[in-house]
Amino acid sequence: MFDRQTGTFTEQLNASASFRSASVVKLLLALDFLWNRSPADIPDADRARLDAMLRSSQDSAANHYWSTYGGPAIADRMITRLGLVDTAPPPAGYEGYWGYTAISARDTVKIYRHILESAPADVRDFIMQRLRQSTRCASDSFDQHFGVAAAFNRPWAVKQGWSAFSARGTCGPGSSTSARTQAGSAAPTTEAAGVDLSRPALHTTGTVGTGDRSIVAVLTLHPEGTSYGRAYTDLGRLTRSLHVPGGTAPTGTWYGTWGSDVAVRNDPALGDNLLTRLPAGVDVLVGCQKKGQAVSVPPYTNDWWAYLPQYGGYVTNIYISHPDNQLPDVPLCTEQH
Numbered sequence: 172m173f174d175r176q177t178g179t180f181t182e183q184l185n186a187s188a189s190f191r192s193a194s195v196v197k198l199l200l201a202l203d204f205l206w207n208r209s210p211a212d213i214p215d216a217d218r219a220r221l222d223a224m225l226r227s228s229q230d231s232a233a234n235h236y237w238s239t240y241g242g243p244a245i246a247d248r249m250i251t252r253l254g255l256v257d258t259a260p261p262p263a264g265y266e267g268y269w270g271y272t273a274i275s276a277r278d279t280v281k282i283y284r285h286i287l288e289s290a291p292a293d294v295r296d297f298i299m300q301r302l303r304q305s306t307r308c309a310s311d312s313f314d315q316h317f318g319v320a321a322a323f324n325r326p327w328a329v330k331q332g333w334s335a336f337s338a339r340g341t342c343g344p345g346s347s348t349s350a351r352t353q354a355g356s357a358a359p360t361t362e363a364a365g366v367d368l369s370r371p372a373l374h375t376t377g378t379v380g381t382g383d384r385s386i387v388a389v390l391t392l393h394p395e396g397t398s399y400g401r402a403y404t405d406l407g408r409l410t411r412s413l414h415v416p417g418g419t420a421p422t423g424t425w426y427g428t429w430g431s432d433v434a435v436r437n438d439p440a441l442g443d444n445l446l447t448r449l450p451a452g453v454d455v456l457v458g459c460q461k462k463g464q465a466v467s468v469p470p471y472t473n474d475w476w477a478y479l480p481q482y483g484g485y486v487t488n489i490y491i492s493h494p495d496n497q498l499p500d501v502p503l504c505t506e507q508h
Contacts (some may be wrong), residue, residue, distance in 0.1 A: 173280045173386040174416045181385070181414045186277070189257050189366050190390040192274040193332030194228045195374050198282050199249045199258075200236040200269070201298055202290070203223060206252070210297040213251065225301035228331065229310040237269040246272050255284050263346035267270070270334055273366045279376050287383055302328035302377060307447070307482075312340025314450055316323070317403045318375020319387050321481060322410040323418040329377035336371050336399040341432055341448035345468070365394055372404040375410060380417020387415060398452035407454055423456040423480060424501055427492035430468075435484040439463025439476035446484040455479050459504035460488065477501070478508050 172182040180186075181291035199223055209404030250258050257275035265271045284297055303326065309315040313349075315331045367460065371393045379385045389410055393402045404427070431451040437444040438495065440463050449455065458480040465474040466487040472495045475488040488496060 172413055172415050173284070174384065175284075175382075175386065175413060176384050176416065177387070180421070180508070181416060183276075187275050187277055188256050188390075189259070189273040190374070190392065191270060191334065191366055191368055191372055193270045193273045193334040193372050193374060194230075194233070195274060195279060195330055195332040195376055196246075196269055196272040196301070197224050197228065197233050197389075198286070198298070198330055199272070201234055202253075202282075202286070202294075203240060203245045203249055204236055205294045207295070208249075209291070210293050215289045217437050221297075222301060223310060225298060225330070226304050227308070227310045228315060231310075233269055237267075239398055240267070240346060246331065255281060259366075262368075265368070270332075271366070271368055272505050276388040279390070280386050283376070283378060283386045283388075287378070289388075291455050299328050299378075302330055305331075307411075308342035309340070312342050312345075313399065313466055314340075314342040314403070314447070315340060317373070318389060318406050318410045319377045319379060321407050322413075322420065323379050323415065324421050326383075327377055327379050327418075329375065330381065331376070332372065332374035333402075334361055334372045335369065335398075336402070338399045338451075341450060343447055344445045370395055371397050371399075371402055373399075373406050375406060379415050382417075384417030385415045387413070398454035398462040400452055403450050404452065404454045410459070421456055421480065424498075425454050426457050426477070427454050428452060428486070429492055430490045433490045435479060435482045435486055437484050438488075439485045441466065446482060451488070455486070455491075456481050457498065457501050458493070459508055460501045461504040461508065463487075478504050 173180050199340045199341035212343040220232040240409050243266050246260040255278045257278045259273040261268050261271035286295055307316045320329050321405045374390045376388045391406055459478045462474050463476040468489050471489050474491045476485040477486050477488055
């Protein structure tokens with residue numbers, strides 16, 4: 172956690188440890204493409220690709236830049252340009268896997284400091300605007316508003332990363348998609364140059380507060396077999412525990428959930444009102460609750476619904492991890508909900 176206002180780190184733990192970057196490397200792909208280009212002059216096709224890559228973490232856009240502009244040479248160029256010390260191209264045999272680029276927390280902070288403090292203003296604004304517009308649902312239907320995006324009120328800007336979860340994306344009202352590592356293929360069971368290429372990885376990076384006051388980089392690995400929802404929750408709890416100057420916690424109470432494909436609905440009732448589905452077992456922020464349609468999941472029946480302000484919708488309290496139908500420390504919803 173780096174406070175740009177004081178120029179000091181407020182939290183550091185294993186800051187030089189190398190992780191496979193997953194989609195965090197997309198920051199370097201964007202910077203490399205824009206190095207000698209003004210965003211005003213790039214073709215419409217590249218504007219659309221960069222928009223999708225930075226906002227919704229689109230892998231096909233990353234594949235395009237990686238394959239078109241030299242693959243590992245991109246990492247080498249950016250290491251030299253930014254003075255990165257822990258970053259490295261993918262290991263031998265995995266040159267086509269952009270997500271296996273090694274990165275550390277301190278190098279991630281350095282990347283954001285370059286964007287905010289050294290890059291041309293139009294490049295800074297182009298990248299940061301898209302990170303501020305991060306979509307909840309990534310292009311692969313994974314919910315990417317974990318970590319920084321859930322722990323703090325806006326303003327924030329994020330670039331997240333995830334890899335090697337044996338699950339499927341559940342985000343959005345449409346059908347789920349099969350999971351894939353953001354390195355472009357199934358993860359090998361190996362380690363190269365001290366970088367684990369196998370265990371599930373989940374990273375949250377970005378800025379928090381007015382004027383992008385704090386830069387946050389939390390890179391994590393999880394035991395084999397960890398579900399996306401479990402890692403999402405563990406990373407969220409860790410991020411909420413950090414001292415991040417300029418960050419304000421959202422109002423509400425955090426609760427665990429149980430069940431798979433739990434629906435978040437526009438109204439406290441079943442029907443054609445699906446907003447999205449939660450990753451299995453995630454913590455959610457409950458803002459208020461109200462009575463709605465009774466729902467039965469034997470042996471349970473409950474007519475209370477929890478409003479999730481970060482999703483703008485409701486889940487039945489049946490799937491909230493609490494023994495009471497009505498949550499004891501959550502206020503009733505007002506009419507605007």
